[in-house]
Amino acid sequence: QVQLQESGPGLVKPSETLSLTCTVSGVSVRSGTYYWSWIRQPPGKGLEWIGYIYYRGTTSYNPSLKSRVSISVDTSKNQFSLKLTSVTAADTAVYYCARDNLDTATGFDYWGQGTLVTVSS
Amino acid sequence: QSVLTQPPSASGTPGQRVTISCSGSNSNIGSNYVYWYQQLPGTAPKLLIYRNNQRPSGVPDRFSGSKSGTSASLAISGLRSEDEADYYCAAWDDSLSGRVFGGGTKVTVL
Numbered sequence: 001q002v003q004l005q006e007s008g009p010g011l012v013k014p015s016e017t018l019s020l021t022c023t024v025s026g027v028s029v030r031s032g033t034y035y036w037s038w039i040r041q042p043p044g045k046g047l048e049w050i051g052y053i054y055y056r057g058t059t060s061y062n063p064s065l066k067s068r069v070s071i072s073v074d075t076s077k078n079q080f081s082l083k084l085t086s087v088t089a090a091d092t093a094v095y096y097c098a099r100d101n102l103d104t105a106t107g108f109d110y111w112g113q114g115t116l117v118t119v120s121s
Numbered sequence: 122q123s124v125l126t127q128p129p130s131a132s133g134t135p136g137q138r139v140t141i142s143c144s145g146s147n148s149n150i151g152s153n154y155v156y157w158y159q160q161l162p163g164t165a166p167k168l169l170i171y172r173n174n175q176r177p178s179g180v181p182d183r184f185s186g187s188k189s190g191t192s193a194s195l196a197i198s199g200l201r202s203e204d205e206a207d208y209y210c211a212a213w214d215d216s217l218s219g220r221v222f223g224g225g226t227k228v229t230v231l
Contacts, residue, residue: 037220046123047158047166047209049220062219096165100220105172107156107211111165 002026004097004112012091012119018084022097022112029078030055035100036080037108038071040093048093052100053080087119124149125210125223132229133200141226143193143210149221153213155193157186160207160225169208170195197228205230 008020022036029036038050051061053071061069065084073080084091094116098108126144133139143155157170168177170186173193183204185196197204210223 046225047211047222049211049222051219060219063217102213105154106177107168107171108158108166109168109171109177111167114165 002099002110004099004110006095006097006112006115008115008117010116010118012087012117013121014088014119015086018082018087018091018117018119020082020095020097020115020117022080022082024078024080024099027099028075029073029080030075033101033103035102036071036073037098037100038082039096039098039108040091041096041114042090042093050082050084050095089119091117092119093117123224124214124217124221125212127208127210127223127226129224130227130229132231133197134231135200135202137200138196138198139200139204139228140197141195141208141210141228143195143223145191145193145212145221147191148216149191149212149214150188150193151191152215155186155188156211157184157195158209158211160209162206166209200230202230204228 003025005023012018035052037052053059068085070083094114096114097112099110154172158166159169160166173188174186207225209225214221
């Protein structure tokens with residue numbers, strides 16, 4: 001079955017770079033119909049789409065984060081990753097990776113369990 | 122401030138029907154599909170409705186979605202205690218070239 005699992009540091013200092021990896025199993029990230037996405041949720045608040053990557057390298061980012069975000073894919077490891085630079089306390093959130101399917105319009109059908117990242121000195 | 126607007130809360134007694142609204146604009150709901158996600162406490166969101174009114178396998182038919190113009194709604198009929206959760210609508214936004222979410226609606230079963 002399809003599974004996604006986030007990993008990375010749970011604590012990041014202000015002004016530093018947040019780095020997370022999503023390991024995918026049960027499906028290849030090379031599959032041509034999926035867009036591999038990151039979504040975050042600040043404590044007690046709603047969901048915010050961060051961006052996605054297509055296995056060929058095409059990316060799309062939330063305009064509000066675009067200057068600080070990059071998403072990459074490693075097909076050899078069946079993983080994709082998120083980097084968010086110059087973090088502040090406002091970036092404290094649970095970060096989810098998810099599979100999106102823009103072509104068949106089936107939405108975010110698989111999600112990771114989420115990982116809490118706290119920005120604090 | 123979320124791009125899609127949802128009421129912060131909704132409630133009902135067991136067996137009742139509850140409806141959650143989601144309001145957007147021509148660049149999102151008005152021209153693209155609407156999705157609904159259910160988030161139980163302490164868990165990741167789960168896809169509930171896709172393409173406005175389609176249910177993934179395993180989602181009970183008590184959940185139904187609809188869309189009209191720039192608004193959409195999720196209905197939960199025969200409300201059960203296990204339906205107590207946060208519900209989010211989502212869509213693609215052509216102006217932002219990305220996914221947008223509603224602020225979420227907390228459903229309480231009285």
